[in-house]
Amino acid sequence: MKTQQIVLAARPKGMPDADTFRFEDIEIPDLQQGEVLLKGLYYSVDPYMRGRMNDKKSYSAPFEIDKPIFGGVVAEVEDANGTDLEKGDLVTGMLPWSKKIVSAEKKLKKIDASFAPPSYYLSILGMTGLTAYFGLIHIGKPKDGETVVVSGAAGAVGIVVGQIAKIHGCRVIGIAGSDEKIEMLKGKFGFDGGINYKTTPDMKKAIAKACPDGVDIYFDNVGGEVSDAVISNINFHARIPLCGQISLYNDTEIPTGPRVQPTMVTHSVLMQGFIVSKYSDQFPEGMAQLEEWVKEEKLKFTETIIEGFDQLPEAMLSLFSGGNTGKMVVKA
Incomplete structure (x- = not known):
């Protein structure tokens, strides 16, 4: 056969x-x-x-x-x-x-x-959901009242990250590539606001306006100029779970951008890359929580x-x- x-x-x-x-x-x-x-x-x-x-x-x-x-x-x-x-x-x-x-x-x-x-x-009940869960909970450590920004927010991981942040009482801003996606994030998934990076001429100013109290957690799925703009608005003691850099995956040369280390130092920021398999021994815990939230309709997809x-x-x-x-x- x-x-x-x-x-x-x-x-x-x-x-x-x-x-x-x-x-x-x-x-x-x-x-x-x-x-x-x-x-x-x-x-x-x-x-x-x-x-x-x-x-x-x-x-x-x-x-x-x-x-x-x-x-x-x-x-x-x-x-x-x-x-x-x-x-x-x-x-x-x-x-x-x-x-x-x-x-x-x-x-x-x-x-x-x-x-x-x-x-x-x-x-949501597989690697996508587990990536969002462990990246946000274990690295981002969300607290009630904090501001979370998610890039690639209309993607598989980003949608889950935003909803988990809302469950933890955070204010969530999503960055995506169309007005339709922004409206979906707000209307269907409970995001507090969104920015269409493709039609926004000054992302740094747009993020400052959307996040008047600064950014406490930045869940980074895309890298590049979007991340440069978010980091320019980062708060003291902020956390940056580094999940993906899709804007750079097809580059044939290493791009030159703003140097983020001075901001990391002066603002005592934690930036940590992670691979979800690192948490494999905790997958049962993560799956149980994701299943519970899905059953309770706290997580949509x-x-x-x-x-x-x-x-x-x-x-x-x-x-x-x-x-x-x-x-x-x-x-x-």
Whole structure:
């Protein structure tokens, strides 16, 4: 029996394009003891995948040329050999971009889709939600009455960060790339204000106006000039969880910007980069809290769902032009 997979055809220089990916037909191997055959249902598309396309040392090994791209997948069990999983069970795991997948049971987590859509386990009830939770709670340490600014606020992590900050009594300002996204953040997700960075000529002044008492926590998903503007409005003893730098991922040269160290020193600011896997031993705590907030409807979410396995490369590329609202997911 054959299936189709997507491999990394070439390492991109700058922005990836269609030539970065290649579709291949492969034979599905026979199931060994402790393995299951899966049918991919939902595939996660995330900015961090761009970094794994580079042949550079990082927190995750780079994707290999001519080998399948891996990411979060929700799949249905079609067959099993000596496992506790049964046909029809839904599971999630870090799996290859392939229509059919053979995986060891130990690499999978069975999910309960009784109170939330299965795709939520790639987002608010998966790595996305855990990233927002641990970054804000453990590094940001939000306090009642503080001002939180979130860049990339209409993205998968940003939406969750803003809502968790509101649960903790903070005033939240979101930065996004369209007026529609700003209105969504305020109307649907409870943000107190927002700034469209694409139509704002002076971000430093706009942030000062939106945050008259300064910025206590800056959850940074984008980097670049947006972050320069936020940091110029940072308060004493502020905290900056450094989650992503999507504005810089496709740069071929290191950009020169304002030097932030003097502000860090004079304002006693904590800036800390983090990888969610660092908190893996605390995932049960984080998941329990996220599930509770979702059940209580304190956390809402939105997804951009693209139909068709063959749309995975295009969905990946659209992340860098702001083509998603909330989590970008491809439905097979």
